[in-house]
Amino acid sequence: xxxxxxxxSEENKGMLPNTKGCEECEKxxxxxxxxxxxxxxxxxxxxxxxxxxxxxxxxxxxxxxxxIAVQENSWKWCYxxxxxx
Numbered sequence: 001x002x003x004x005x006x007x008x009s010e011e012n013k014g015m016l017p018n019t020k021g022c023e024e025c026e027k028x029x030x031x032x033x034x035x036x037x038x039x040x041x042x043x044x045x046x047x048x049x050x051x052x053x054x055x056x057x058x059x060x061x062x063x064x065x066x067x068i069a070v071q072e073n074s075w076k077w078c079y080x081x082x083x084x085x
Contacts, residue, residue, distance in 0.1 A: 005078045005085050007065035008039065015039050017070065022046040024054040034071060040064035 017037045022045050025032050032046040036055035041064060045055030055067055059079045066085075068076045076085045 005081060007078050007080055008076055008085065015042050017044045018042040019044050022052065022054050025052050036067040037070050038064045039066045039068055044070065
């Protein structure tokens with residue numbers, strides 16, 4: 001696992017989530033397994049184990065490259081490199 005990713009910067013560290021839950025699942029009344037937050041804009045989406053897969057859909061629509069696990073806050077995922085950090 002690489003130690004650094006050029007898509008993650010120090011300014012991303014202060015990003016706060018826009019919502020408590022997945023924005024799309026809340027509107028569509030879908031269950032979520034786990035939450036991911038976009039480190040570019042704060043969008044909260046559900047993980048790929050959830051029905052909606054909204055975190056990945058957010059990346060595909062916006063190309064915002066890095067998200068973080070909301071509950072654990074212990075790792076980041078870069079969609080560009082397809083790597084955990």
